[in-house]
Each structure stands twice: as structure tokens, then as C-alpha cells.
Amino acid sequence: MTSSQDQGNEFYALTVNGMRHQVQDAWVGESLLYVLRERLGLPGTKGACEQGECGSCTVVMDGEAVCACLVMAATAVDADIVTVEGLSTDGEPTDVQRSFVDAGGVQCGFCTPGLIVAVHALLERNSSPSELEIREAISGNICRCTGYGRIFEAVRQARDTRQQGAQ
Amino acid sequence: MTVVNATSIDEVVDALRRLPQARLLQGGTDVMVEINLNRAGAGDVIALRQVSELRRWYVDEESRTLHLGAGVPYAELERSPLCNLLPALAEAARTVGSPQIRAAGSLGGNLGTCSPAGDGLPVLSAYDAMVHLRNADGSRQMSIHDFMVGVKRNASAADELITGISMQLTRGFQGYAKVGTRNAMVISVASACLVHDSERGSIRVAFGAVAPTIVRARNAEAWLAENVELVGAIDVSGRLAREFGERAATECTPIDDHRSTAAYRRHAVSVLAERLLLRAATPNTTGNRAS
Ligand SMILES: Cc1cc2nc3c(=O)[nH]c(=O)nc-3n(C[C@H](O)[C@H](O)[C@H](O)COP(=O)(O)OP(=O)(O)OC[C@H]3O[C@@H](n4cnc5c(N)ncnc54)[C@H](O)[C@@H]3O)c2cc1C
Ligand code: FES
Ligand code: FES
Numbered sequence: 197m198t199s200s201q202d203q204g205n206e207f208y209a210l211t212v213n214g215m216r217h218q219v220q221d222a223w224v225g226e227s228l229l230y231v232l233r234e235r236l237g238l239p240g241t242k243g244a245c246e247q248g249e250c251g252s253c254t255v256v257m258d259g260e261a262v263c264a265c266l267v268m269a270a271t272a273v274d275a276d277i278v279t280v281e282g283l284s285t286d287g288e289p290t291d292v293q294r295s296f297v298d299a300g301g302v303q304c305g306f307c308t309p310g311l312i313v314a315v316h317a318l319l320e321r322n323s324s325p326s327e328l329e330i331r332e333a334i335s336g337n338i339c340r341c342t343g344y345g346r347i348f349e350a351v352r353q354a355r356d357t358r359q360q361g362a363q
Numbered sequence: 364m365t366v367v368n369a370t371s372i373d374e375v376v377d378a379l380r381r382l383p384q385a386r387l388l389q390g391g392t393d394v395m396v397e398i399n400l401n402r403a404g405a406g407d408v409i410a411l412r413q414v415s416e417l418r419r420w421y422v423d424e425e426s427r428t429l430h431l432g433a434g435v436p437y438a439e440l441e442r443s444p445l446c447n448l449l450p451a452l453a454e455a456a457r458t459v460g461s462p463q464i465r466a467a468g469s470l471g472g473n474l475g476t477c478s479p480a481g482d483g484l485p486v487l488s489a490y491d492a493m494v495h496l497r498n499a500d501g502s503r504q505m506s507i508h509d510f511m512v513g514v515k516r517n518a519s520a521a522d523e524l525i526t527g528i529s530m531q532l533t534r535g536f537q538g539y540a541k542v543g544t545r546n547a548m549v550i551s552v553a554s555a556c557l558v559h560d561s562e563r564g565s566i567r568v569a570f571g572a573v574a575p576t577i578v579r580a581r582n583a584e585a586w587l588a589e590n591v592e593l594v595g596a597i598d599v600s601g602r603l604a605r606e607f608g609e610r611a612a613t614e615c616t617p618i619d620d621h622r623s624t625a626a627y628r629r630h631a632v633s634v635l636a637e638r639l640l641l642r643a644a645t646p647n648t649t650g651n652r653a654s
Contacts, residue, residue, distance in 0.1 A: 224366045225398050225405040246399040248392055248464055249548060260438065260466035266395040267467075268388060270366045271410035314462070335547035336461020 208273050212236060213282025219269065228272055229253045229264035232279060240280040240309050251337030254310040254317075255279050261317035263336075280309040283316055292316055292354045301350035303341035311337045315351050323362070325355060365407045372416050372497060372526060375409055379522045380499040382407045387524065389417070389434050390467035392460070393476045417471065417526065420445065427532045433471025433525045437483075441465065449530070451489070451537035451556050455482045458541045461548050471525045474510065477517040480572040484511065485556040486539060488569035488577045490530040496523045504529075511576040535561030536643035540635045541571075544622075552623040553631040557639035564594035566643065570632045572622075573615035580611035580636070587640075599644040608637030 207220040210231070217236050227246070232238045232255070242252035246265045253264040256278040264279075283290050289297070292315050302308050311334060318325055318333040325333065330351050339347060365382070369375045379385065385407035388394050398405045411417055417434030429448055437456040439445060446453035459465050459482050473483040474494060484507075487494075492507045496519055507528075510518050519525060537558040543549035554571035566587055570578045587607055591597055599607075617628035 224364055225408070227395060227399060247396045248460065251461065251463060254463055261463050262466050263463045265399060266391045266464075268366065268391060268395060268398070268408065268410065271368055271388065271391075271408075271412055273368060274413055332547075333462055336463045 208270050210236075210269065210272060210277060211275065212238065212277045213279060222269070224268075224270040226269050227265045228255070228267040228269040228277070231269040232264060238279055238281050242306055242309055244306070249338070250307075250310075251314065251334075252307055252310040254313045254337065256313060256317050259317075259320070261314050278313075280313050283312065290316070291357055292319070292350075295353040295357065296347070296350040299346050299350035299353055301342060301347040307337060307339040307341075311339070311347060315354060318351075319355065319358060323355070323358060325351075330355075364405050367407070367409045368413055369409055369411065370413045370415075372414060372524065375411065375414060375524050376497055376499045376522070378409045379524065382409070383522045385409045387411060387475065389469045389472045389475075390436060390464075392464050392468040393472055411471075420527075422448065422532070428529050429532055430527055430529045431470065432527045433474070434469050437465035437468050437470075438462070440470075448532060449486070449537075451539045451558060452483065452486045454539040455486050455541075455554075455556065458482050458539070458543075458551075458554075464548075470528060474517060474525055474528075475519075477511055477513075477515050477576070479514055479574060479576055480551045480554070482539075482541065482551060482554060482571065484577045485554055485569040485571040487528060487530070488579055489537075489556040489558045489567045490533075491567070492528045492530045494519075494528055495526045496520075497526045498522045498524070502526070508579070514575045533558060533560040533562070535559035538639050538642055540639055542631045542635065550622065553617070553628045553635065555632055555635035555639060557636065557643060559593070559597065559643045561593070561595055561597075564588075564592070566593055566597075566640070568611055568636055568639070570611070570615055570636075573617040573628050573632055575616075578615050580614045582614055583607055583611035583636070586610055596646060597644050599640055601641070604637045604640045604644070607640050608633040608635070611636040 210217050229243045232241050244250045244252050248263045248266045254261050255264045257275050367378045388408050389411045417432040420431045422429050437459050440456040441453045470483045473481040487507045493504045494510045495504045539556045541554040542552045551572045557568045559566050568580045612629045612633035617625040619625050
């Protein structure tokens with residue numbers, strides 16, 4: 197499809213976790229969050245506020261963490277999208293996922309996928325984030341359960357383990 | 364509903380001529396909130412995310428003018444090299460929403476929405492920025508002061524695209540300060556931008572969220588220019604800075620709403636203006652000298 201073509205309600209394609217997915221019979225105003233969950237069978241990305249406030253729908257688009265609820269899916273046809281399902285390459289939990297479990301950063305788990313994606317995006321950009329940089333990086337992700345202490349601890353653990361691995 | 368994924372400015376203005384009722388979509392951080400709330404009412408959309416021309420910026424060295432594409436995201440404004448050219452704009456960008464919002468949101472969208480609390484707008488006002496507009500018939504530019512006409516109202520026509528903003532760079536202190544109920548993810552209760560042009564000898568101050576649109580405190584600016592030598596480093600007493608803040612606050616027309624009261628807002632901008640002026644007068648305020 198040429199990217200400048202007008203799109204009616206027919207279909208378009210998205211690249212998610214390295215795979216092309218056809219989206220068919222969708223209403224073109226649908227958010228990426230809705231399309232991922234309801235049309236592509238990728239329910240790992242959570243939705244709560246649908247207004248950019250909670251971060252539970254965080255995905256990586258062209259290298260940047262964004263709110264999937266604020267992306268119009270039909271406009272993301274050229275983008276490289278990574279969801280929480282696409283972070284692991286071998287089917288095992290990633291280092292960040294393991295550190296969240298080890299540090300007790302997961303309670304009900306609703307906020308967890310968004311946080312895991314945001315922390316992966318942080319560590320890709322900055323391998324040794326300071327305390328302030330960690331706080332800043334996850335300031336768009338709300339957690340109702342943990343009080344954040346164990347989440348910060350999980351991020352520190354993931355950072356330190358990666359640094360040890362790199363030495 | 365139709366979505367046009369444009370890839371160039373020409374395609375955008377051409378689509379705008381065909382679909383004059385269409386909405387432009389850059390980062391979507393204002394538009395999608397509305398569409399999610401009201402699924403039916405989206406209408407036609409012209410998406411700008413693939414228009415790379417809108418993401419560019421450059422400095423015209425001869426006139427020391429910075430041209431900033433309307434689609435440059437906040438995330439880029441807050442990082443080097445742009446944060447060194449426009450420290451106040453970087454400070455304002457850092458206060459917007461969250462990292463996710465700043466990766467998507469843009470000044471073009473802030474201008475399009477034209478909220479009195481838009482954090483980019485006081486900086487553009489203090490800079491006397493020019494807004495560049497284009498439609499299928501041609502282009503024009505307009506002062507930011509003429510562009511912002513009221514609460515969520517701007518002077519662009521339905522078939523016009525904001526292509527970018529231009530600002531004459533200055534040397535000297537500049538800063539942005541915002542009051543809200545917490546640090547992240549908060550719409551401003553009151554905000555202020557102060558720019559000291561130490562070469563041409565002026566101090567410009569603009570306020571957000573204290574009137575239907577951004578306010579320039581021109582009387583206070585003129586009073587300051589009469590009382591202080593503004594070329595080069597400036598020397599300001601605490602008493603004078605306080606009077607400057609108080610005078611500037613009288614030029615605002617704040618309201619009571621769910622976020623704050625008019626009285627608090629007036630007090631807040633007076634303190635913000637006083638504080639920014641004192642910072643401007645402190646030699647070696649780190650990080651805030653435009654280079
Ligand atoms: C959770 C959250 C927090 C927020 N916090 C803040 C905050 O702290 N401070 C703040 O100022 N704002 C905030 N916002 C609002 C929003 O992020 C900003 O207004 C942002 O600048 C909008 O940019 P955008 O590119 O996403 O615009 P879009 O949503 O894409 O567009 C906004 C409007 O501008 C028009 N438009 C976009 N580009 C152009 C163009 N090139 N030419 C003509 N019209 C155009 C659109 O048609 C639309 O009317 C927040 C939003 C959310 C969801
Ligand atoms: S659902 Fe997207 S930020 Fe809350
Ligand atoms: S663990 Fe329940 S919201 Fe964070």
C-alpha cells in the first residue's frame with residue numbers, strides 16, 4: 197500500500213513484533229491499543245484510561261515508548277511496533293521481567309506490561325540511569341498497588357545485572 | 364471517515380483542499396483523547412507522522428533565526444542540541460505530561476489546540492515567534508501574538524497547515540517555571556517564561572493559564588527597562604524583583620476553575636516572575652544561558 201493513499205474501512209497492515217499483520221474490517225479511527233487487543237490477539241498491552249494518563253498501554257514505536265491508546269492504528273502503517281509480547285526473543289522472561297518478579301514489583305499485575313515496556317525503552321537508551329532518571333522514565337506509568345518502592349528496586353536490579361553482564 | 368497518511372507538505376495541503384473539514388493529526392495526544400471519548404465523531408483525518416519535513420529544524424546563522432518544524436516532538440526539544448539553543452523551551456518541554464506524551468506531542472499540536480495552559484506557548488510568546496502557515500495557494504507567516512486569539516482558538520484557516528515556527532535566538536538567561544499539583548502529568552495552574560536578550564537589552568515575560576490566551580506583561584517589561592540597564596549582565600535588587608512580579612501579575616486576568624482560584628494564580632505568577640528575574644540576575648545560573 198502506498199502510504200499516501202486514502203484509507204477507507206478496508207484494510208491496512210501493521211508491523212508488530214517483527215511480523216506484518218493485516219487489519220481487516222476495522223473502523224479507521226481505532227486506537228493501536230484497541231487493534232492490538234481486539235483484532236490482532238495481543239492482549240498483553242493493557243488499557244485503562246484511554247487518555248494517555250496511566251501508561252498501562254505503553255508500547256515501543258520506532259524506538260520510543262508511547263501510549264498505544266493515543267496512536268491511531270491506521271496511521272502507524274510505516275512504524276516498527278514492539279509490544280510486551282515481543283520483548284523476549286526465546287520465550288523466557290526478559291531480565292527486566294525477572295527483576296520485577298524477584299523484587300516483588302508485581303501485585304495485581306495490571307500496570308506491569310506497560311512498566312516492563314517503559315523500563316526496556318529506558319535501558320535501551322541509557323544503560324546506567326540515575327535514581328532521578330528512573331523516576332522520570334516511569335513517571336507516565338501509574339500503579340495502584342505497590343507504592344512504587346519495589347518497582348524502583350526492580351529497575352535498579354535490572355540495571356545492575358545488565359551492567360555486570362556487560363563487564 | 365477517511366485517513367490520509369501524507370508523506371509531504373504538498374500532499375497535506377492538497378488533501379486539505381479536497382477535505383477542508385479534515386483534522387490534522389500529529390502526535391495525537393490531544394486529538395486521540397477526543398476520538399477515544401467520542402468514537403463516532405472523528406471525521407476525516409490527515410496524519411502528519413510520515414511528513415519528515417515537519418520534523419526538521421535549522422538555524423539561519425546570518426540572522427541567528429531558528430526554524431523549527433511543527434512536528435518536532437517535545438522529546439527532541441528537551442535534548443541536546445536544541446536544549447542548548449532554547450533552554451526555556453527545553454524546560455517547558457520537560458514539564459509536558461510524561462515521557463510517553465513527550466515522545467509523541469509537538470509544538471504544532473500545542474499551537475493547533477491553543478489551550479491557555481499549553482506549555483510551549485508562553486515560550487513562543489516571550490520569543491515573539493513567527494508561525495508559518497501553508498495552504499494549497501501559498502504560504503504566509505503571522506506573529507504568535509496574532510495567532511493566539513482565545514481559549515482553544517487560533518487564527519489559522521481550516522485549510523491551513525502550520526509548517527513551523529521561527530524565533531530569533533538570544534544570548535542571556537532564559538527560563539520557564541510552572542506551578543501544578545505535582546511534578547509529572549499535570550496541566551499547568553500557572554506558568555511563566557522569562558527571556559533576557561542581553562545583546563539588545565530587553566527582558567520579555569509571558570504567562571500561561573492566567574487569561575483566555577497567553578499574556579505578555581508588556582507594562583512590567585517597559586517599567587523594568589526604565590529602571591534597569593538590560594544590556595549585558597543585569598543587577599536587580601530583591602525589592603525591585605518583587606515589584607516587577609507584582610506589576611506583571613496585574614496584567615493577567617485569571618479565573619477560578621476546577622484546577623485553582625484566580626487569587627492563587629495571580630499570586631503564583633507574581634512569584635514566578637520575581638523568581639525568574641532574580642535567576643536572570645544571578646551570574647552563572649547553570650544551564651540557562653542560551654548559546
Ligand atoms: C496525559 C496527557 C498529558 C498532557 N500534558 C500536557 C502538559 O503538561 N502541557 C501541555 O501543554 N499539554 C499537555 N497535553 C496536551 C498535548 O500533549 C499537547 O497539547 C501537545 O502539544 C499536542 O501535540 P500533538 O502533536 O500530540 O497534537 P495532536 O493531538 O496531533 O493535534 C492537536 C491539535 O493541533 C492540530 N494540529 C496538529 N498539528 C498541526 C499542524 N502542523 N498544523 C495545524 N494544526 C495542527 C490538530 O488538528 C489538533 O487540533 C497532555 C496530553 C495528555 C494526553
Ligand atoms: S490506556 Fe493508554 S495511557 Fe491509559
Ligand atoms: S501492581 Fe496493581 S496496578 Fe501496579
